[in-house]
Amino acid sequence: MPTLAKKTPSRPASRPGRPAPELIFGDLWPFDPAPETADPKLKPRYDLFIGGRFVVPQTGKYFDSINPANEKKLAEIALAGPADVDAAYAAAAKAAGPWARLPGRERAKYLFRLARLLQDRAREFAVAETLDGGKPIKESRDFDVPMAAAHFFYHAGWADKLEYLAPGRQVAPLGVVGQVIPWNFPLLMLAWKIAPALALGNTVVLKPAETTSITCLKFAEIIQEAGLPSGVVNFVTGAGDVGAAVVNHPVPAKIAFTGSTDVGKIIMRALAGTDKKLTLELGGKAANIVFDDAPLDQAVEGIVNGIFFNQGHVCCAGSRLLVHEPVADAVLAKLKRRLAVLKVGDPLDKNTDIGAINSAAQLQRIRELVAAGEAEGAELFQPACRLPEKGFYFRPTLFSGVSMSHRIAREEIFGPVLSILTFRTVEEAVEKANNTAYGLSAGVWTDKGSRTLKLSTELKAGVVWANTYNKFDPTSPFGGYKESGFGREGGRQGLLDYAKLT
Amino acid sequence: MLAKSSSAALRRLFDAVGPVDAVGIEERVAKYGTRSIKKNAKLWGLKTAVSMVDLTTLEGKDTPGKVASLCRKAVQPHDADLDVPRVAAVCVYPAMVRHARRALGTGTGVKIASVATAFPSGQAPLETRLAEVRAAVADGADEIDMVINRGAFLAGEFAAVQDEIAAVVEACGPAALKVILEVSELETYDNIRAASFLALQVIRPGDFIKTSTGKTSLNATLGNNQVMIDAIRDHYLDTGIAIGMKPAGGIRTAKQALTFLVAVKETLGDAWLTNTRYRFGASSLLNDLLRQLAKEKSGAYQAPYYFSEAAESY
Numbered sequence: 001m002p003t004l005a006k007k008t009p010s011r012p013a014s015r016p017g018r019p020a021p022e023l024i025f026g027d028l029w030p031f032d033p034a035p036e037t038a039d040p041k042l043k044p045r046y047d048l049f050i051g052g053r054f055v056v057p058q059t060g061k062y063f064d065s066i067n068p069a070n071e072k073k074l075a076e077i078a079l080a081g082p083a084d085v086d087a088a089y090a091a092a093a094k095a096a097g098p099w100a101r102l103p104g105r106e107r108a109k110y111l112f113r114l115a116r117l118l119q120d121r122a123r124e125f126a127v128a129e130t131l132d133g134g135k136p137i138k139e140s141r142d143f144d145v146p147m148a149a150a151h152f153f154y155h156a157g158w159a160d161k162l163e164y165l166a167p168g169r170q171v172a173p174l175g176v177v178g179q180v181i182p183w184n185f186p187l188l189m190l191a192w193k194i195a196p197a198l199a200l201g202n203t204v205v206l207k208p209a210e211t212t213s214i215t216c217l218k219f220a221e222i223i224q225e226a227g228l229p230s231g232v233v234n235f236v237t238g239a240g241d242v243g244a245a246v247v248n249h250p251v252p253a254k255i256a257f258t259g260s261t262d263v264g265k266i267i268m269r270a271l272a273g274t275d276k277k278l279t280l281e282l283g284g285k286a287a288n289i290v291f292d293d294a295p296l297d298q299a300v301e302g303i304v305n306g307i308f309f310n311q312g313h314v315c316c317a318g319s320r321l322l323v324h325e326p327v328a329d330a331v332l333a334k335l336k337r338r339l340a341v342l343k344v345g346d347p348l349d350k351n352t353d354i355g356a357i358n359s360a361a362q363l364q365r366i367r368e369l370v371a372a373g374e375a376e377g378a379e380l381f382q383p384a385c386r387l388p389e390k391g392f393y394f395r396p397t398l399f400s401g402v403s404m405s406h407r408i409a410r411e412e413i414f415g416p417v418l419s420i421l422t423f424r425t426v427e428e429a430v431e432k433a434n435n436t437a438y439g440l441s442a443g444v445w446t447d448k449g450s451r452t453l454k455l456s457t458e459l460k461a462g463v464v465w466a467n468t469y470n471k472f473d474p475t476s477p478f479g480g481y482k483e484s485g486f487g488r489e490g491g492r493q494g495l496l497d498y499a500k501l502t
Numbered sequence: 503m504l505a506k507s508s509s510a511a512l513r514r515l516f517d518a519v520g521p522v523d524a525v526g527i528e529e530r531v532a533k534y535g536t537r538s539i540k541k542n543a544k545l546w547g548l549k550t551a552v553s554m555v556d557l558t559t560l561e562g563k564d565t566p567g568k569v570a571s572l573c574r575k576a577v578q579p580h581d582a583d584l585d586v587p588r589v590a591a592v593c594v595y596p597a598m599v600r601h602a603r604r605a606l607g608t609g610t611g612v613k614i615a616s617v618a619t620a621f622p623s624g625q626a627p628l629e630t631r632l633a634e635v636r637a638a639v640a641d642g643a644d645e646i647d648m649v650i651n652r653g654a655f656l657a658g659e660f661a662a663v664q665d666e667i668a669a670v671v672e673a674c675g676p677a678a679l680k681v682i683l684e685v686s687e688l689e690t691y692d693n694i695r696a697a698s699f700l701a702l703q704v705i706r707p708g709d710f711i712k713t714s715t716g717k718t719s720l721n722a723t724l725g726n727n728q729v730m731i732d733a734i735r736d737h738y739l740d741t742g743i744a745i746g747m748k749p750a751g752g753i754r755t756a757k758q759a760l761t762f763l764v765a766v767k768e769t770l771g772d773a774w775l776t777n778t779r780y781r782f783g784a785s786s787l788l789n790d791l792l793r794q795l796a797k798e799k800s801g802a803y804q805a806p807y808y809f810s811e812a813a814e815s816y
Contacts, residue, residue, distance in 0.1 A: 021742040023735065023771035029546055029763075034538035138536055297732050298526025333739075341768040350538040447521045467523050 025340040034350040040128035045076040049220035051091035052230030058083040068134035069356040069391045080236040088234040089251040092176040092203040095231030100201035104160035111156030113226040132214040134356030148191035154474035155195035172500040173201035178252035182259045183209035184313040210239040279487025283412040284440030287433035288318030292326040294445035300334045306469035312416040316441035339383040357392040366415035373408035439481025522691035531724035534764040551759040554777045558593040566601035573605035590777040591615045596638040603642035615645035622715035624649040635673040647680040668704045680710040686720040698733035710746035721751025750783025756794040
């Protein structure tokens with residue numbers, strides 16, 4: 001069919017003396033502010049939640065929780081001391097026997113109740129989550145809160161079917177478990193931790209991150225409303241020293257931690273020589289691999305979703321883009337155009353795509369690593385979007401011309417910063433993708449199914465997404481290789497990590 | 503030998519334009535629906551949508567009187583105090599073009615578009631189809647909406663499809679052309695993207711590609727609109743030739759129209775937010791836009807019978 005080739009347009013894209021055609025993403029049709037107005041129903045002060053009651057910390061101290069979007073104080077959070085952690089574990093230990101003896105179908109009723117009550121108050125929780133953590137309301141509304149409820153529903157379904165969890169073996173709860181969660185998905189991580197533990201009949205002492213304790217303590221209200229027996233779930237709040245007290249306490253049979261690899265290593269050292277079980281879900285530096293036969297526009301959407309979802313505060317964020325050389329320029333050009341329409345700003349605005357960085361400390365770390373990227377010679381691109389004057393914000397950032405030895409290709413940035421590398425062969429892509437201390441997740445974009453299957457076995461990552469990114473489901477186990485930790489959350493595998501098999 | 507077989511040609515065209523991932527594109531367009539358009543943005547969007555409507559009647563029972571009433575609605579969609587723009591065009595069968603021309607006269611700014619080329623099936627000899635185009639233009643049509651030869655496309659005879667489009671371009675003369683892909687008969691997003699490029703490569707700046715005839719079960723959706731505006735964008739960045747887009751059929755509510763406009767804003771940018779580059783092929787949409795505009799003004803919804811009917815919807 002030679003006619004087709006002849007009919008490719010004769011006009012070259014850039015004619016001499018004229019600029020290349022470009023799209024205009026200007027102010028012809030600006031969106032008016034559309035803030036979510038639901039009342040988050042915050043209390044001025046939150047106490048610890050121990051033995052089914054809110055109790056004043058024995059330290060007598062409180063710390064401020066601020067809104068990262070405007071640096072204003074939201075509430076005071078109790079600072080737990082060692083005595084409070086003791087009290088929490090005592091309450092959990094006291095509740096452990098009766099809770100474990102409760103028939104599975106009865107525990108399921110409580111879990112269903114927690115899920116439904118959370119759904120009932122979804123808007124209120126979404127606003128609270130956004131105020132506390134800085135994530136855009138559309139994410140807390142459409143992802144965090146519904147997904148948290150989904151985890152309770154899923155595990156409620158398991159509670160009366162535990163005899164099928166490990167065929168031929170008896171399943172028993174571990175007893176009391178200590179859990180420490182991070183600040184990027186406060187409510188969702190709480191659900192990931194608590195739901196499987198309770199379904200199996202364990203009781204819990206959980207410490208949320210100090211910058212994002214509010215939805216955890218609001219969830220304590222739901223626990224009270226659901227009539228969950230006292231002591232089954234206990235919350236202690238504070239910074240790293242409280243986390244250390246939770247981890248090092250003699251009572252828990254298992255520690256579950258989600259957070260940074262550095263802290264994960266400290267915990268692993270501390271637990272060495274004890275008989276505590278441990279699961280760790282740590283950092284990542286995921287490779288998102290785009291081949292030349294990929295659906296490029298959808299790949300660009302996936303890349304954007306992979307790195308800018310939740311401001312890049314995602315352990316499985318696709319922070320390294322590995323792009324096949326034949327399409328490298330095309331992908332970069334498409335990415336830059338896509339960034340031009342991302343809206344950065346007030347997290348409570350329903351049209352905001354990228355909200356506030358969680359804390360001043362995290363913003364400082366992102367700035368430092370971006371400066372390192374520039375100093376090491378990578379080429380920086382940021383769209384010219386306006387940022388609010390107050391609050392912690394960072395422009396979505398692309399680094400092209402990154403090499404494997406750059407800090408921005410090796411260290412987890414945990415921010416909206418994408419490092420772009422190229423490759424020529426499939427082997428090179430796999431080698432580069434696996435050349436990291438982490439192994440939490442990866443993405444593969446290709447039209448060729450056989451290549452997807454090959455890479456899914458060769459990539460050393462706990463999750464490999466094919467032609468999509470950042471997809472989660474309660475039924476699907478999630479967890480890492482290497483320094484991204486061990487143990488799985490979600491699915492049958494996640495439940496087994498809270499079970500004693502005999 | 504191989505190069506002449508249709509499957510090889512298929513592969514080559516599809517390789518050249520790249521694939522579309524159906525799950526990915528539907529995820530992308532779902533995000534347009536979550537944009538919250540309020541206050542001034544809503545007013546601007548509604549008025550712009552009114553100015554983009556191709557007010558359509560394509561019924562076997564159309565009469566000169568009905569077309570005349572459609573034309574009057576097109577020039578003045580509602581009471582003058584609502585301050586709404588004219589619609590972009592009226593869209594009628596070729597036999598109705600001269601009646602539309604008589605009703606509209608000249609200088610109203612409302613264009614006359616005519617479906618031609620044996621609309622909606624396109625199943626007539628090429629000569630007949632071209633003659634229909636010439637007749638409609640001679641009767642006063644400013645724009646011609648043609649259908650592509652879907653049978654040839656599905657058989658892999660791309661050159662035939664493209665040559666026919668090129669022949670219609672020639673027959674149009676000064677009239678602008680809208681190429682209807684009839685997306686529901688192409689079935690896959692990959693096909694829609696490939697067919698878009700077949701048209702884009704031979705039509706002129708100011709011409710359009712259009713989703714559907716409105717005569718099949720599935721018409722314009724955000725998904726196929728997105729595939730086509732992605733193709734328009736890629737073609738523009740590649741060649742500098744700006745082609746317009748017209749989703750048609752199935753867009754009945756103001757909310758839908760605003761969502762389509764968000765897709766345009768975020769994919770093609772500001773230069774396409776005008777009726778020279780974006781149109782809605784619709785009839786019942788107009789009154790819903792007017793009703794929303796009236797609500798923005800008075801604060802209350804008026805009953806549908808406060809808005810004059812111009813044509814039955816398809």
